[in-house]
Amino acid sequence: xxxxxxxxxxxxxxxxxxxxxxxAQKEKKTKGKKxxxxxxxxxxxxxxxxxxxxxxxQAKFLKVTEVVSEPPTPRSSATVLxxxxxxxELLVFGGEFYDGxxxxxxxxxxxxxxxxxxxxxxTSPNSPLPRSGHAWCRGGNTGGVxxxxxxxxxxxxxxxxxxxxxxxxxPSTREWARLEIKGKGPPARSGHRMTYYKNYIILFGGFQDxxxxxxxxxxxxxxxxxxxxxxxxxLPTASQKPDPRSSFSLLPHEAGAVLYGGYxxxxxxxxxxxxxxxxxxxxxxxxxxVHQDTWLLRITPPASDAPASAAPAIxxxxxxxxxxxxxxxxxxxxxxxxKGRGIMFGGVHDVELSEEGIDSEFFNTxxxxxxxxxxFFPLSLRRPRAPxxxxxxxxxxxxxxxxxxxxxxQNLKALEAKKxxxxxxxxxxxxxxxxxxxxxxxxxxxxxxxxFEMPHMRFxxxxxxxxxxxxxxxxxxxxxxxxxTFNDMYSIDLVKLDGxxxxxxxxxxxxxLLNEEESxxxxxxxxxxxxxxxxxxxxxxxxxxxxxPTEVTxxxxxxxxEQLEVEEQEGEPSVQDSRPLPRPFESLREFFNRTSEEWxxxxxxxxxxxxxxxxxxxxxxxxxxxxxxxxxWWDSREEVMALxxxxxxxxxxxxxxxxERENTGGAGRRR
Numbered sequence: 198x199x200x201x202x203x204x205x206x207x208x209x210x211x212x213x214x215x216x217x218x219x220x221a222q223k224e225k226k227t228k229g230k231k232x233x234x235x236x237x238x239x240x241x242x243x244x245x246x247x248x249x250x251x252x253x254x255q256a257k258f259l260k261v262t263e264v265v266s267e268p269p270t271p272r273s274s275a276t277v278l279x280x281x282x283x284x285x286e287l288l289v290f291g292g293e294f295y296d297g298x299x300x301x302x303x304x305x306x307x308x309x310x311x312x313x314x315x316x317x318x319x320t321s322p323n324s325p326l327p328r329s330g331h332a333w334c335r336g337g338n339t340g341g342v343x344x345x346x347x348x349x350x351x352x353x354x355x356x357x358x359x360x361x362x363x364x365x366x367x368p369s370t371r372e373w374a375r376l377e378i379k380g381k382g383p384p385a386r387s388g389h390r391m392t393y394y395k396n397y398i399i400l401f402g403g404f405q406d407x408x409x410x411x412x413x414x415x416x417x418x419x420x421x422x423x424x425x426x427x428x429x430x431x432l433p434t435a436s437q438k439p440d441p442r443s444s445f446s447l448l449p450h451e452a453g454a455v456l457y458g459g460y461x462x463x464x465x466x467x468x469x470x471x472x473x474x475x476x477x478x479x480x481x482x483x484x485x486x487v488h489q490d491t492w493l494l495r496i497t498p499p500a501s502d503a504p505a506s507a508a509p510a511i512x513x514x515x516x517x518x519x520x521x522x523x524x525x526x527x528x529x530x531x532x533x534x535x536k537g538r539g540i541m542f543g544g545v546h547d548v549e550l551s552e553e554g555i556d557s558e559f560f561n562t563x564x565x566x567x568x569x570x571x572x573f574f575p576l577s578l579r580r581p582r583a584p585x586x587x588x589x590x591x592x593x594x595x596x597x598x599x600x601x602x603x604x605x606x607q608n609l610k611a612l613e614a615k616k617x618x619x620x621x622x623x624x625x626x627x628x629x630x631x632x633x634x635x636x637x638x639x640x641x642x643x644x645x646x647x648x649f650e651m652p653h654m655r656f657x658x659x660x661x662x663x664x665x666x667x668x669x670x671x672x673x674x675x676x677x678x679x680x681x682t683f684n685d686m687y688s689i690d691l692v693k694l695d696g697x698x699x700x701x702x703x704x705x706x707x708x709x710l711l712n713e714e715e716s717x718x719x720x721x722x723x724x725x726x727x728x729x730x731x732x733x734x735x736x737x738x739x740x741x742x743x744x745x746p747t748e749v750t751x752x753x754x755x756x757x758x759e760q761l762e763v764e765e766q767e768g769e770p771s772v773q774d775s776r777p778l779p780r781p782f783e784s785l786r787e788f789f790n791r792t793s794e795e796w797x798x799x800x801x802x803x804x805x806x807x808x809x810x811x812x813x814x815x816x817x818x819x820x821x822x823x824x825x826x827x828x829x830w831w832d833s834r835e836e837v838m839a840l841x842x843x844x845x846x847x848x849x850x851x852x853x854x855x856x857e858r859e860n861t862g863g864a865g866r867r868r
Contacts, residue, residue: 244351244358251304251326261371266318268701269307270294271684274329277670278342279663281335282369285312287661287668291347293329294682296706299352302327306371309686311663314700319371325364330387332400333366337393337449339422342366345400348387357406359385363420382427383418388443392454392534394496396422397509399454401494404443404461410483413441413461419496419509428508438513439492444657446532448539448568453496453511455568457519457539459488460528485547487526491516491571521573523564529656532566533667535691536831539566540576540667545656545675557675559654563689565835574835577842578649579694646699652687665691668700681705694838779830781841789826796822 269275275292289307293300304327306319331347344364350357361384363376389403398420405412415438419428432438445459465484493514499507523530527544534540541564548556563576655672662668667689674681686700776799777792779785789796800822804813813821 244349244356247351248326248349248358261319261321263308263317263319263371266307266316268309268316268684268686268703269305270303271682271703271705272303272329272671273657273673273682275303275659275671276331276333276344277659277661277668278333278335279661280308280368281340281342284664286310286368287663288342288366288368289659289670290333290344291325291328291331292671293350295354295680297680300350300354301352302329302349304328306366308371309700311666311688321371321373323375324373325362325375326360328360328387331360332389332391332403334391334393334398336365336398336422338396342368343391343398343420343422345383345391346386346389346403348406359387359405361385376425378420379424379426381429383416383429386414389414390445390447392447392449394449394453395498397496397498398422399447399494399496401447401456402439402442402445402459411462413443415439415441417494417511419511421509424505426506430508430511432511432513436513437515439490440488442488444529445488446539446541448532448534450493450568453494456492456494457532457566458490458530461486461488485528487528487546489518489522489526491519516571519566519571519573521575523560523562523573525558527560527656529673530560531658531660533660533662535565535662535665535667537828538568538831540564540660540662540691541566541573542651542660542667542669543655543658543672559656559674561651561654563651567832567835569832574839576691576694576835576838578651578689578696579842580649581695582845647696648699649696651697652685653683655683658683662691667691674705676711679707679710681708681711776829777826779833779837781837781844783837785827785830788830789823792826793819793822796826800825 269289269292272292272294276290278288280286280288287309289309290305291303293302295301304324306321306324308317308319309315310317325344325347326349328347328349331344333342333344335341336343342365344366345362347360348357349360361382363378363382365374365376366372367374383400384405386403386405389400391398391400393399400418400420401416403414405414417430417438419430420426421428439456439459440461442459442461446457448455448457462483463486465482466480493516495512495514497510499509523541523544525546527546530541530544532539532541542561544560546558546560548558565574565576566572567574652669653674655674658672659670660667661670669687669689671685672683674683683705684703686702688698688700689696777788777795779788783791797818800818
């Protein structure tokens with residue numbers, strides 16, 4: 198028995214010695230890795246251990262906390278969303294920042310209070326791990342925010358990791374919850390898009406980075422928020438569906454969802470010099486492709502008597518090419534949903550010069566895409582009109598009259614108190630001697646900067662619309678070999694379009710190098726223009742000095758509407774609409790006041806056809822009539838604004854019908 202115990206003890210000592218030796222070798226190997234050159238491109242990073250370390254640090258937060266903070270640091274591929282529970286809040290999550298050497302990923306949640314102009318950073322014990330290229334959307338009928346996927350990489354981006362986790366965020370309590378799904382869910386990806394329809398979450402496309410290539414996806418997944426189940430609808434073999442892509446626009450629609458654009462790489466056969474040839478040596482390359490097609494995803498929920506596991510029926514319908522689409526085609530042009538239309542900003546158009554370099558053109562134009570009519574409208578800022586002399590004199594006289602009345606009232610009060618008549622000089626002296634109260638701020642708040650030019654050109658900017666206001670956050674710009682990540686945010690009133698308000702702006706890193714390069718380019722262009730100018734002067738001397746007479750025509754409202762009807766006939770066929778149209782320079786309230794009776798008649802006729810006329814009282818009829826009028830006002834907004842701009846250029850500031858002017862006096866009856 199003693200011999201057996203002795204053998205067992207020796208065996209334990211031998212095993213312990215082996216373990217100590219193995220641990221020492223592992224520690225030596227780890228120190229050797231840390232001693233490598235930090236600037237070396239060789240990277241041997243264990244993503245699992247890095248993510249485990251992030252999760253360990255995340256667990257140190259014991260509860261959800263939010264503190265007032267500065268705006269988010271520079272980041273790209275983050276997500277911005279208008280809070281579905283608070284109309285004065287924006288949500289910002291995730292993103293990455295690459296400084297030219299190392300990549301940093303974020304998982305902090307920022308909340309921006311629009312009314313207060315205040316940022317807050319939220320920390321949570323179970324927040325999703327750091328990522329970029331993820332997608333999120335509001336939950337539709339079920340509320341909250343849903344997030345899926347994204348990517349994470351090693352610091353030098355040598356290896357990538359794609360997420361396939363699914364999260365729910367309660368925007369009121371700021372609490373994250375990872376959703377455990379029933380059955381199979383979407384595979385890992387990034388660059389995909391999500392939107393909502395009733396109680397469904399729609400997910401499509403994206404890409405996966407493998408060690409050999411980037412694989413673009415075209416699979417569709419629908420999540421039922423009430424059944425906690427993902428569906429992957431299988432289409433018939435002959436059915437059409439969008440090509441694989443990422444970075445497209447996916448917007449909600451009354452029938453399901455609409456899809457526009459995107460980016461992918463497709464296989465192409467080229468010659469040795471990069472040009473396509475019929476004969477001779479050829480090679481297979483991956484050619485970038487910017488998609489410009491549009492699709493309607495029609496979703497039909499299962500019948501009420503269908504089995505609980507029944508999936509919704511879906512059908513992809515390819516639409517015609519949208520009218521007035523941005524030209525040239527551009528990638529990285531992001532879009533936000535606003536009342537039946539998508540608001541698009543920015544983008545980049547690449548022109549491949551050679552295999553060594555690519556020349557890129559960046560944009561900062563703003564478009565509205567009417568999803569029902571499948572038509573784009575450019576949106577331009579409108580400077581406030583300067584008041585005329587007559588209007589300015591009226592304002593001055595009105596202000597003077599008001600001041601006289603106030604002075605008279607003050608003198609009457611002074612007489613009643615037997616203190617004599619006071620003049621303006623006494624008031625000024627009294628105000629100067631009166632000490633300021635503690636509640637009164639010493640310095641006025643810093644006024645917001647408003648510009649009448651769009652933000653700098655960029656692509657992959659993040660957009661969100663909250664209460665008719667568009668917010669533009671961040672984005673990327675490239676110049677030569679340099680890449681600049683913007684750290685700014687702007688807001689634009691989509692109703693007035695009266696300028697771009699700067700929420701915050703921090704100059705991008707190394708931005709001064711860009712200005713130096715641009716100044717050098719301008720000097721070269723000036724030299725070329727001087728040479729061309731001399732040639733133009735010689736040519737102008739041979740022409741006649743007097744220009745040909747030009748004829749100026751003032752467009753009328755009727756001509757403008759006829760022109761819009763002709764343009765619409767060139768696009769997709771539409772049903773003839775005899776409903777009232779808003780007039781130029783007419784607000785939504787004025788439009789409804791003028792056409793209220795017509796909308797109520799239309800609504801009554803519709804209800805009569807459905808046999809529901811007796812179910813509505815007068816108040817409900819008026820409310821529903823206003824909703825229909827508002828929908829028509831927004832649907833016609835782009836055309837009416839185009840007419841307003843044309844009439845302003847022609848000197849017309851207001852359009853009033855002669856019938857309305859009959860009640861304003863005899864002067865209104867004259868032409």
